[in-house]
Amino acid sequence: MHAPLLTPLESRLLDAWQRDFPLFPEPWPEVAAAAGTSPAAALAAVANLIETGLASRLGAVVRPNTAGASTLAALVCRPTEVSELGPVVSAEAGVNHNYEREHARLPLWFVVTEADEPAVAATLNRIGTATGRPVLALPLEREYRIDLGFALGGACLGTAGPHRAGSRMAALPAAIGKVSAADRVLLAAIEDGLPLVERPYRAVAERLGLSETAVLARLAAMVAGGAIKRFGIIVRHRPLGWRANAMVVFDAPADAVDDLADLFLDEPAVTLLYRRRPAPPLWPYRLYAMIHGRDRGEVGRVIERLVARAGCPLGHEILFSSRCFKQTGARFSRVLEPVS
Structure with a gap:
């Protein structure tokens, strides 16, 4: 590289x-x-x-959720459908991030930002209708580490x-x-x-x-x-060299998520750490860690350290990002209310 x-x-x-x-x-x-x-x-x-x-x-x-409302969401589809469905999701003006990630059931992940929660729900409904696929909404519950x-x-x-x-x-x-x-x-x-x-x-x-x-x-x-x-x-x-990034999700009991997050905060390579609402039975995960590295091996070693920090068997999945369909800042010009 x-x-x-x-x-x-x-x-x-x-x-x-x-x-x-x-x-x-x-x-x-x-x-x-x-x-x-x-x-x-x-x-x-x-x-x-x-x-x-x-x-x-x-x-x-x-x-998130200070100048409007937003959520992370995933499209339930097959990886072979992503090339067709990714642009459909990106066509929604309220979608500001849209990535393909390596996963058999949820290969398309995106962020929706709108004026309020009903507008977010309406956008998710339109995406579901346009793609003909179920959409999982995974709203933020707590933010442990801010953007680095x-x-x-x-x-x-x-x-x-x-x-x-x-x-x-x-x-x-x-x-x-x-x-x-x-x-x-x-x-x-x-x-x-x-x-x-x-x-x-x-x-x-x-x-x-x-x-x-x-x-x-x-x-x-x-x-x-x-x-x-x-x-x-x-x-x-x-372009700056961090070519590998993975979203790692952990299936921790609700009453253990905060303590687990405290352990993970000691790992400096975790760039973002969030608690999100699960969507069982398909998606039981509550704790999300974003890890960026210069290659997959570097990211994998960080994940191994996180699992070791947990100190007990912990269900988790690793979703490497493989393609970016859309990446912009939130478009606040779309979420304005009249100003008197």
Whole structure:
């Protein structure tokens, strides 16, 4: 496998700014200082990362169910049907992620984000009708580990160390509520990323008829409150070398899931860890761990460590991702309510 063609400057920027991008009127001087370059060079390098497809945008990763409603879902079908049915699922505007995963009964997995739970249910119903296949809805019940970045400076993914993007897991606020209708308008304005200009927040403010100060204050409040779980450069992990990823699901008793999650949080290579509502009898699993690695062997070794940490026999399934049909940020422009 060939290493991604990153310049040293691009690597430094990705390591430093996949989260905690400065919420200042002029962010680029701080970005540049951390990377040892000029503001103009830092801006140009981030623009090149996006243009070449190594990053998708500069902006916010929003916590599920804070600016609308969302669920993970799976389509009950045969793997031989995925090529036909995958584009049908992706055609729904509310689907923002859609992956083929290696599984005999549930090979197509997708995320639906809409304005509210009835709208999510309506989208799932349309997908079921359009495909002629049952849909399993697997809504989030608890989030244990928030989205991590991908450290490029020689450390493995998620390893503690100096790489800001991959090392920190911010503590979740005690209570994370829904964002306001006005904040959904702001999230919609940056859903494709911040403008790559010297004063990006002023450009957003002018588009919305707001002050730059107001835009910065509202973004900072959403970060502090947990609605925005990461604000920075959003990378595309496959072009950067993390070619293997697996969703591992564990069949743990309901009263043991939280304790098991605590054990798994000690494994830095687990990039996401969630509790979801099961859908028995077909899908009894409650605990979901996402693991990214540079190859399948690396991911497999992490899974072996997780099973060993459990300390007892634990039913689980491993679903490697094999094809991406759709991957975008949530489209908040679709979930807006009228703002008075």
